[in-house]
Amino acid sequence: MGKQQMKALLYGWxxxxxxxxxxxxxxxxCLKFSSMSASVLSWTTxxxxxxxxxxxxxxxxxxxxxxxxxxxxLTGLGFSLFTFIVQYxxxxxxxxxxxxxxxxxxxxxALIGGVAGVNINRTKVA
Numbered sequence: 795m796g797k798q799q800m801k802a803l804l805y806g807w808x809x810x811x812x813x814x815x816x817x818x819x820x821x822x823x824c825l826k827f828s829s830m831s832a833s834v835l836s837w838t839t840x841x842x843x844x845x846x847x848x849x850x851x852x853x854x855x856x857x858x859x860x861x862x863x864x865x866x867x868l869t870g871l872g873f874s875l876f877t878f879i880v881q882y883x884x885x886x887x888x889x890x891x892x893x894x895x896x897x898x899x900x901x902x903x904a905l906i907g908g909v910a911g912v913n914i915n916r917t918k919v920a
Contacts (some may be wrong), residue, residue, distance in 0.1 A: 838852015
């Protein structure tokens with residue numbers, strides 16, 4: 795993997811974490827000042843996570859300019875691995891089946907974002 799792809803992965807991971815922090819802040823404010831139920835919050839966080847993962851893959855694919863599915867997949871895998879490590883070391887818990895399915899969705903979302911990012915960058919040759 796070249797220097798350009800590593801830089802693209804770094805941009806993807808930073809964008810995912812930045813968007814997740816921003817989304818968490820907005821959801822915390824919504825939870826504090828509204829009557830949002832736990833089931834709505836669960837679905838909202840899943841959708842927000844999928845969108846953040848897609849955006850991170852999109853940015854990584856756009857920066858990489860080639861092999862979007864690999865870059866996007868690695869971006870999603872890196873995010874899931876980081877989440878697993880934090881959860882395991884901080885809370886001494888592994889992934890449940892439900893969390894594993896969510897993270898599979900995050901990886902697939904980032905993979906699709908990586909493919910889209912590469913194809914957005916391409917110029918049409920007449």
